[in-house]
Structure formats: C-alpha cells, structure tokens
Amino acid sequence: MRVAIISVFVDYHRRGAHHRGVLQPQIGPLIAALLPDSADIDIVNDTWVDPDWSKSYDLVFLSCMHADFDRARQISHYFRRRGAQVVLGGSLASMLPQLCAPWFDAVVVGDPEDTVPHVYADASRRQLQRLYRSGGDASARAPTPLAQRVAHQQIFPLALEATRGCPFTCDFCVLTGMGTRFDARPAARVEHDLVTLREALRGRVTGPLKDKRRRMAMFYDNNIAGNLGWLRQLCDITERLGLEWASSVTFNVLTNKALLQRMFDSGCRALYVGLETFNPAALDDFNKPQNRLPLISRALDDARAVGILVTAGMILSPEHDDVAYIRSLPRRLRESGLHVPTFLAFETPFPGTPYFNRLAARNAQRVAANERALFLPRALLRDFTSYTLVVEPTHASAEDYVDAYKAAVDEIYAPRRRLAKLAHDLPSFVRRGAWTSVALDVGDMLTGGLPRAPGRTYLAGTDLEPPERVPLTEADFVDEAEAARLMRPTAVTDEAGRLLPQWAPPDEPLRPVLPPRKKNPAVVP
Numbered sequence: 001m002r003v004a005i006i007s008v009f010v011d012y013h014r015r016g017a018h019h020r021g022v023l024q025p026q027i028g029p030l031i032a033a034l035l036p037d038s039a040d041i042d043i044v045n046d047t048w049v050d051p052d053w054s055k056s057y058d059l060v061f062l063s064c065m066h067a068d069f070d071r072a073r074q075i076s077h078y079f080r081r082r083g084a085q086v087v088l089g090g091s092l093a094s095m096l097p098q099l100c101a102p103w104f105d106a107v108v109v110g111d112p113e114d115t116v117p118h119v120y121a122d123a124s125r126r127q128l129q130r131l132y133r134s135g136g137d138a139s140a141r142a143p144t145p146l147a148q149r150v151a152h153q154q155i156f157p158l159a160l161e162a163t164r165g166c167p168f169t170c171d172f173c174v175l176t177g178m179g180t181r182f183d184a185r186p187a188a189r190v191e192h193d194l195v196t197l198r199e200a201l202r203g204r205v206t207g208p209l210k211d212k213r214r215r216m217a218m219f220y221d222n223n224i225a226g227n228l229g230w231l232r233q234l235c236d237i238t239e240r241l242g243l244e245w246a247s248s249v250t251f252n253v254l255t256n257k258a259l260l261q262r263m264f265d266s267g268c269r270a271l272y273v274g275l276e277t278f279n280p281a282a283l284d285d286f287n288k289p290q291n292r293l294p295l296i297s298r299a300l301d302d303a304r305a306v307g308i309l310v311t312a313g314m315i316l317s318p319e320h321d322d323v324a325y326i327r328s329l330p331r332r333l334r335e336s337g338l339h340v341p342t343f344l345a346f347e348t349p350f351p352g353t354p355y356f357n358r359l360a361a362r363n364a365q366r367v368a369a370n371e372r373a374l375f376l377p378r379a380l381l382r383d384f385t386s387y388t389l390v391v392e393p394t395h396a397s398a399e400d401y402v403d404a405y406k407a408a409v410d411e412i413y414a415p416r417r418r419l420a421k422l423a424h425d426l427p428s429f430v431r432r433g434a435w436t437s438v439a440l441d442v443g444d445m446l447t448g449g450l451p452r453a454p455g456r457t458y459l460a461g462t463d464l465e466p467p468e469r470v471p472l473t474e475a476d477f478v479d480e481a482e483a484a485r486l487m488r489p490t491a492v493t494d495e496a497g498r499l500l501p502q503w504a505p506p507d508e509p510l511r512p513v514l515p516p517r518k519k520n521p522a523v524v525p
Contacts, residue, residue, distance in 0.1 A: 001038075001039055001040070001058040001059055001120075001123070001124060002039075002040045002055075002056070002057045002058045002059075003035060003039050003040065003041045003042070003057060003058065003059045003060070003061070003120075004041075004042045004044060004051065004055070004057045004059075004060045004061070004079070004084075005027070005028040005031045005032060005041065005042070005043045005044065005060075005061045006028075006044045006046060006051055006060065006061070006062050006063075006075065007025035007027055007028055007044070007045050007046055007047065007063050007064075008046050008062055008063065008064040008068045008071050008072040008075060009025075009045075009046035009047040009064075009068055009071075009468075010067055010068045010070075010071050010382065010466045010468050011466065011467075011468065012067065012385040012386070012387045012388075013387065013450065013451050013452075013453060014453040014455075014456055014463070014464040014465075014466060014467065015451060015453045015467070016466070016467030016468055018046075018047055018048055018049060019047045019048075020047070020048055020155075021047075021155070021447070022155050022156060022218065023220075024045050024047055024048065024150075024153060024154050024155075024159070025045050025047065025063070026145065026147075026159055026160075026161055026220045027063050027089075027090070027112070028043035028044070028045065028149075028150060029043065029145035029146045029147045029149060029150055029159075030112060030113075030142060030143075030145045030161070031061055031112055031116055032145070032146045032149060033142075033143040033144060033145050033146050034112060034113065034116040034117055034120075034143060035116070035117075035120055036120070039120070041149070042055065042057075043146075043149050043150050043153075045150060045153045046071075048153040049153065051075065053078070053470075053471050056079075056082045056083060056084065057079060057082075057083075057084045058083070058084060058085065058123070059084060059085050059086075059087070059119075059120065059123045060075075060076070060079045060084045060085070060086045060087070061087050061089065061116075061119075062075060062076060062086060062087065062088050062089070062090075062104070063088070063089050063090035063093075064088070064090050064092060064093075065090065065091060065092060065174075066091075066092050066350050066351065066381055066384045067381065067382050067383070067384050067385040069092055069100075069381050069382075069490055070381065070382055070489050070490055071466070071468055071470065072088060072103075073103040073486060073490075074470040074472060074486060074487070075470055076088070076103055076104050077103070077470075077472065077476065077486055078470050078471070078472055078476065080105070081476050085105045085106070085123050085126065085128055086104050086105050086106075087104060087105060087106045087107070087108060087119055087123075087128070088100050088103075088104040088106075088107050088108070089107070089108035089112060089115075091174045091177075091178060092352075093107045093108060093109065094108075094109045094110055094178050095174070095177050095178055095351070095352030096351060096352055097109050097131060099502060101130060101131070105128050105130075106119060106128045106129060106130060106131065106132060107130070107131055107132070108131075108132045108133075108134070109131065109132065109133045109134060110133060110134025110135075110136065111134040111136065111164075112134075113134075113141050113142050113143075114134055114135050114141075115132040115133070115134050118132060119132055136181075140183060140184075140185055140186065140189075142161075142185065144192070144193045144196045144197065145159075145160065145161075145193075145197075146200075147159050147160070147197050147200070147201070148197065148200040148201050148204045151201055151204040151205055152204075154218075155213075156213055156216045156217075156218045156246075157201055157204070157205060157213060157214075158194070158197055158198060158201060158213070158214055158215075158216060158217045158218065158243075159197075159217070159218045159219075159220055160190070160193055160194065160197065160217065160218075160219055160220070161219070161220050161221055162184070162185055162190045162219050162221055162224060162234065163182065163183060163184045163185065163221045163222075163223070163224055163226055163227075163230075164181075164182070164183045164221070164222070165180070165181040165182045165183055165222060165223075165226070166180070166182055166222045166223040166226055166250070167180065167181075167182040167223075167226045167227075168180075168223070168250060168288070168290055169287060169354075170274075170286055170287055170288050171285065171286055171287040171288075171353070171354045171355045171358070172286060172315075172347055172348065172349065172350070172353055172354075172355040173353065174350055174352070174353060175222060176353060176354055177350065177352040177353035177354065177356075178352075182223070182226035182227065184226065184227050184230045187230065187233040187234060187236075187237060190234065190237060191237045191240075191241070194217060194237070194238075194241060194243065195241065198214055198241075201214050202214070212436075215242065215243055215244055216243070216244050216245065216246070216269075216436065217238065217243045217244070217245040217246075217267075218245070218246055218247070219245060219246070219247035219248075220247075221247050221248060222248060223248060223249060223250050224247040224248060224249060225249040225250060225252075225253045226250075228253075228259065231259075231263075232259075232262065234266075235262050235263055235265070235266035235268075236266070238266045238267045238268075239265065239266040239267060242267075243267050244267040244268075244269050244436050245266075245267050245268055245269070246268065246269060246270035246271065246272075246440070247268075247271065247272070248271070248272040248273070248274075249271050249272075249273060250273065250274070250290045250291075251273055251274070251275065251290050251291045251292065251299070252290045253271070253273075254271075254273060254295075254299035254300070254302065254303055254310065255292065255295055255299050255302075257302045257306070260302060260303055260306045260308060261306055263306075263308065264306045264307050264308055264432075264434075268308055269307070269308060269309060269434060269436040269437045269440060270308065270309040270310075270311065270436075270437060270440050271303070271308055271309070271310050271311070272310075272311050272312065272313075272342065273310055273311075273312045274288075274291075274312065274313055275291065275296065275312035275313065275314060275338065275341070276288060276291065276313065276314060276315045277291075277314065277315060277316075277317065277321075278293060278296075278325075278329075278332045278336070279317065279320055279321055279325060280293060281317075281320040282315075282317035282319075282320040282321060282347075285317060285319065285320060286315075286317075286347070287354075296336050296338075297335065297336050297337050300336060300337040300338060301337055304337070304425060304428045304429070305428055305432075306432065307428070307429055307432030307433070307434035307437055308434070308437065309425065309429070309434075309437040309440050309441050309444075310338075311341075311342045311444065312338055312341055312342060313341055313342045313343045313344075313345065314329070314333075314341040314343070314344045314345070315344075315345050315346070315347045315386075316344070316345070316346050316347060316405065317347045318346065318347065318389065318391040318392065318393040318394065318401065319347075319391070319393075319394050320394070321393075321395075322393075322394075322395035322396060323395070323396045323400060323401065323404040326401075326404040326405060326407075326408050327404060327407070327408065329344070329408050329412065330408065330411045330412050330417070333412060334417075334420070337424065339417060339420060339421035339424060340412060340413065340417055340418055340421045340445065340448070341412070342444075342448065343386075343450065344405070344408065344409055344412060344450065345386035345387055346386055346387070346388070346389050346390070346391075346405075347386075347391075348384055348385070348386045348390060348391075349384075349390065349391065350384055351381075351384070351492070351503055356505070357505040359374050359375070359391065360499055360503070360504065360505050361505070362374055363375055363497070363498070363499060364498075364499070364504075367496065367497070367498050372392065372497070373392065373493070373496055373497025373498060374391060374392055374497070375390060375391060375392070375460075375492070375493045375497045375498075375499065376389065376390055376391065376392060376398060376459060376460040376461055376493065376497060377460075377461055377493060377494065377495050377496060377497045378460070378461030378462075378491070378493060378494070378495055379460035379461055379491070379492045379493040379497075380460065380461065380489045380490060380491055380492060381489070381490040381491070381492055382465075382466060382489055382490070383460040383461070383463055383492075384492070387450070387458070388458055388459065388460055388463045389401065389402055389405075389458055389459055389460060390460040390492075392497070398459055399459070402457070402458045402459060405458065406452070406458070409450050409452070413448075413449040413450060418445040419445075421441075421445060422441060422442065422445055425437075425441050426438055426441065426442075429441065460493075461493075465489075472486075472487075
C-alpha cells in the first residue's frame with residue numbers, strides 16, 4: 001500500500017513559514033517502523049515542508065495538536081476525495097475522539113505501537129474500524145524508528161523518544177489531560193536504537209557538520225528525567241557511545257549539581273526546562289511544585305558552570321499576572337540569569353486538560369449569574385496556540401494585557417539582550433570546553449524569538465487567520481454546504497464567551513484516556 005504519514009502543523013506566529021528548527025515531530029519515523037517492509041511510505045513533517053499534493057495514497061496517517069485541527073480536517077478531506085483512507089492520532093484525537101471522528105475514517109486513542117499494525121491490516125482490507133484504542137504500556141515495545149528516512153527534515157537526525165509521558169501533573173498540560181504516566185524504555189533497548197540509528201544515518205547526513213550531526217543525539221522526551229535511576233543508566237550509555245545529547249527535563253534536575261555534572265560527563269550539552277513563571281501565585285495555580293522560585297538563579301548558574309546550556313519557556317497567567325508583572329519580566333529574566341527565554345506565551349486552557357475543565361465550570365457559573373465570561377468571545381480552536389489570548393485577564397482589559405505582552409516581547413528579544421545573554425553564558429562554556437553548548441547558544445540567539453506578523457491582534461476571535469492552505473477546489477465538494485462545513489474554522493465559544501455545547505466537559509471527574517494496561521488493543525467498532 002502507498003502510505004503517507006503527515007505531522008500536521010500551522011505556524012502559530014501566523015507568518016505561514018515552516019518551522020525548520022531543532023524541534024521536529026518524531027511520530028513519522030515511529031509509525032513507519034511499525035508498518036511492513038512492503039509498504040511504500042512517505043513521511044512528511046508539515047513543520048518542514050508541505051505534503052506533495054500531486055501524490056495519491058491508499059492510507060494516510062495524520063497527527064495534530066489542537067490548533068492544527070482545521071488543517072488536519074482539510075488535509076483529510078483532500079486525500080479522502082482522492083481515494084485514501086485517513087486516520088487521525090495524537091493528543092487531540094486521544095483526548096476528544098468523539099469531536100474528531102466525523103472528519104476521518106478512523107481515530108486512534110493512545111499509543112501507536114499496538115494500534116498502527118491493526119489499522120494497517122484493516123486498511124489493507126478496506127475494513128477500517130471507527131475507533132482504535134491502545135492497551136497502554138506500548139512504548140516499551142517500540143521498534144527502532146526509521147529516523148534515517150527524515151534525515152533531510154531534521155537539524156539533528158539522530159533523534160529518539162526514550163521515555164514517554166511525565167510523572168508530574170501540571171494543570172495546563174495536555175499530558176495531564178491524556179492521563180498522567182511515565183514509561184521508560186529498557187536502557188539496553190535505547191542503546192541498541194542509538195547504535196542502529198547512527199549506522200543507518202551513515203551516508204544520509206552530508207555537509208561539513210555531518211560528523212557532529214551524527215554524534216548529537218536529540219531525545220524528544222517530555223521529561224527524560226522522570227526516573228532519575230533510569231537517567232543515570234542513559235548517561236552510562238551515551239558516555240560509552242561517545243555521544244553528545246540534549247533533551248527536556250523538569251526543574252528538580254537543575255537543583256542537583258552532582259547529577260548535572262554526571263550528565264555533562266555523559267555528553268549532555270543542552271536541556272530545556274519549563275520554568276514558566278516568577279509569580280508564586282501563578283506557580284501554585286499551575287500545580288507545578290517541582291519548580292522552586294528561590295532556587296532559579298542558583299540552578300541556572302550551576303548548570304552554566306557545569307557546561308550545560310539551559311533553555312526555558314515562560315508563561316503568563318491571565319488570572320494571576322497583571323500588567324506590572326509583565327513589564328517586570330525583562331528585569332526578572334536578567335536577574336535570574338536566563339536573560340532570553342525560548343518563548344513567552346499565554347497560559348492556555350487546551351480542551352481536555354484540568355485547566356480547561358476548571359475554567360469551563362467557572363465560566364458556566366458566571367454566565368448563569370449574568371457575569372462576564374472567563375473565555376473571550378468567538379474563540380476558535382486555532383486560537384488555542386499559547387500565542388493568542390483566549391482567557392479574559394483578571395487585572396487588566398484584554399487589550400491592555402496584550403499591549404503589555406507585545407512590549408515585553410520587543411524588549412526581551414531585542415538584539416542587545418541576546419548579546420547580553422551570550423556574554424553571560426559563553427565564558428563558562430568556554431572554560432569547560434563545552435563547544436557544542438557554545439554553538440547551540442549562539443544558534444538559538446541568532447534564530448530564536450517571537451516574530452510578529454503584521455495584522456495580529458493576539459486576541460481570540462480576531463487574531464490573524466493562519467495563511468497555510470490545502471489546495472481544495474469546488475470539485476472537491478458535493479455542494480456549497482459541505483464546503484462551508486469544512487472550511488469554516490472550528491469554534492469554541494459564542495459571541496458572549498460561552499462554551500459551545502460540544503466543548504462542555506463531562507460531569508464525571510477527569511479520567512485518563514489510556515485504559516488499564518493489557519497485551520492487546522481494544523478495537524471499538
């Protein structure tokens with residue numbers, strides 16, 4: 001069968017540009033490895049390049065985040081009209097399968113390892129079921145991903161997901177909405193995959209940096225330090241293989257200087273941490289006790305002294321952060337030693353998360369009492385990107401809040417601040433001989449930031465429309481009504497900020513979408 005695996009992407013900054021950065025989807029190489037050798041497979045990172053619209057397929061796997069859903073629906077329609085069977089997986093499909101089902105031939109809930117082979121077998125007979133649900137605990141049985149197939153769509157193609165999930169339960173996190181868990185693959189299996197991938201990339205990576213790119217392993221894990229004992233095993237492996245590596249961890253790792261030293265000795269050169277906020281009230285509301293505000297500056301200093309570059313994201317809480325706090329961020333970032341964060345975003349209630357469910361309940365109470373809604377009016381699902389405000393701020397008007405945000409972004413990402421960050425970081429890295437940390441830091445400061453597209457309001461319901469397009473024509477629709485249904489953006493709130501009925505959370509408490517672990521997946525007709 002001819003198969004396409006497409007990681008759907010809409011540029012959240014509304015430029016319409018592909019995001020050809022270090023962070024690239026890894027689901028394509030994994031799904032490809034789960035398919036038989038006879039399958040004719042195209043893997044498309046929509047972050048890097050558009051699908052080839054001239055091709056036709058028998059089976060198309062799509063994966064998307066919340067804000068990419070409209071594009072996923074349209075890609076699905078495009079290829080279904082041309083004879084393909086289309087399947088959706090990913091976080092949105094796992095959290096809200098009933099919302100996704102009308103637009104796809106099948107929806108996959110949970111892990112791919114024990115569902116994709118069943119999907120392929122059924123599609124081969126053109127007998128797809130409507131819903132496939134993972135039995136859980138599948139990541140430990142994952143095959144070696146075919147990362148060499150997307151080496152041209154990766155800055156660092158030696159890429160692997162070694163663990164899955166996170167043991168923490170941050171209120172706004174999609175992982176929490178999907179059901180908290182942390183699975184670590186057997187360390188021996190990870191070593192096997194690294195050796196296999198490095199050999200498979202021989203000849204696939206060219207250019208003056210080919211040796212560096214084959215020695216730099218990117219672990220695309222949500223939190224590779226979810227089990228510290230296992231992390232130490234990984235350090236033994238990367239040191240033995242002579243690799244340098246980078247990944248994401250939680251803040252508690254930065255407070256353990258002995259562990260940082262061990263990680264550096266094993267080749268770790270960069271870590272991403274969700275630092276999120278300097279506001280204690282917001283941190284409590286995030287349900288993020290692993291972050292300890294008094295230790296931020298010392299922890300960043302310790303990592304820098306060891307030779308590890310720390311990048312971190314920051315989030316604004318519409319409920320707890322006021323305009324004065326936003327204006328103080330450039331100073332706070334300088335004093336902390338972070339200087340320039342990876343991003344500055346809005347805390348966003350992604351549908352299906354505890355934060356969304358909590359706001360939804362409060363929103364219903366406020367609307368019933370004829371009070372102002374918590375959600376902004378006419379919010380669209382494409383607004384739920386973290387870079388568009390979808391919640392009414394408590395301490396300012398939405399317009400003033402966004403004005404303060406834009407001013408802070410302009411100040412934080414100004415060239416002089418990027419130079420100040422490098423001046424602060426690089427002497428420590430040079431003293432440690434951490435030249436990869438130097439290169440990553442310089443590269444981040446040259447290419448990072450939050451570009452502002454003309455016409456953006458940063459407000460739900462009025463923000464700039466994403467410019468990405470699927471080449472659908474009148475011939476792709478039965479009638480105008482079908483075209484309108486597909487091309488109309490997915491709405492979340494009405495003109496008064498009330499949630500539309502399909503988004504109302506269930507009455508029962510949040511439960512994981514992943515069922516109890518078992519050997520075989522349940523196929524739900």
